[in-house]
Amino acid sequence: MKILIYGNPVLRKKAPKIKIIDRDIILLSERMFKKIEKNIPKGIGLAATQVGYNISLFVYEIDDDKGVIINPEILSKKGKEVAEEGCLSVPGVYGPVERAEEIVVKALDIKGKKIEMRLDGLKARVFQHETDHLNGILFTDYINDINNLSVEEGFEIPEKLLERLKVS
Ligand SMILES: [Zn+2]
Numbered sequence: 123m124k125i126l127i128y129g130n131p132v133l134r135k136k137a138p139k140i141k142i143i144d145r146d147i148i149l150l151s152e153r154m155f156k157k158i159e160k161n162i163p164k165g166i167g168l169a170a171t172q173v174g175y176n177i178s179l180f181v182y183e184i185d186d187d188k189g190v191i192i193n194p195e196i197l198s199k200k201g202k203e204v205a206e207e208g209c210l211s212v213p214g215v216y217g218p219v220e221r222a223e224e225i226v227v228k229a230l231d232i233k234g235k236k237i238e239m240r241l242d243g244l245k246a247r248v249f250q251h252e253t254d255h256l257n258g259i260l261f262t263d264y265i266n267d268i269n270n271l272s273v274e275e276g277f278e279i280p281e282k283l284l285e286r287l288k289v290s
Contacts, residue, residue: 133260137170154173
């Protein structure tokens with residue numbers, strides 16, 4: 123399982139909803155957890171589209187809180203907050219993104235049970251970031267000034283992102 127990197131067209135697809143949660147989906151989510159746990163730095167969220175599966179699913183792991191989220195829909199947003207974000211598909215690149223402070227999300231869990239959650243803090247941010255992935259949106263889409271990006275040593279801003287920032 124490989125994480126697709128910025129510029130890969132699959133990252134721009136809008137993921138269709140999952141109709142049946144079968145064994146393949148369960149196995150995929152287990153592999154995705156392994157992927158974020160092994161990553162350095164450890165990931166806190168990963169969308170199926172980032173590993174080449176165009177389906178509406180993401181996993182998250184924030185300390186001891188982990189889960190599989192299927193067909194997420196953000197029902198409402200409240201407040202605004204800016205914080206630094208990064209993404210496994212844009213390795214080593216970080217930048218400030220404005221997100222809603224509080225959200226209400228509707229989804230299915232891995233057993234197919236309907237869930238509705240009111241979230242805030244980091245979890246709300248992760249859910250917005252990952253739901254964006256399933257709509258073909260990357261956190262860098264919110265950044266229009268190259269000076270707002272910070273790049274870790276040994277990493278580079280992807281060519282395609284550089285091109286966009288130069289013309290905007
Ligand atoms: Zn991401």
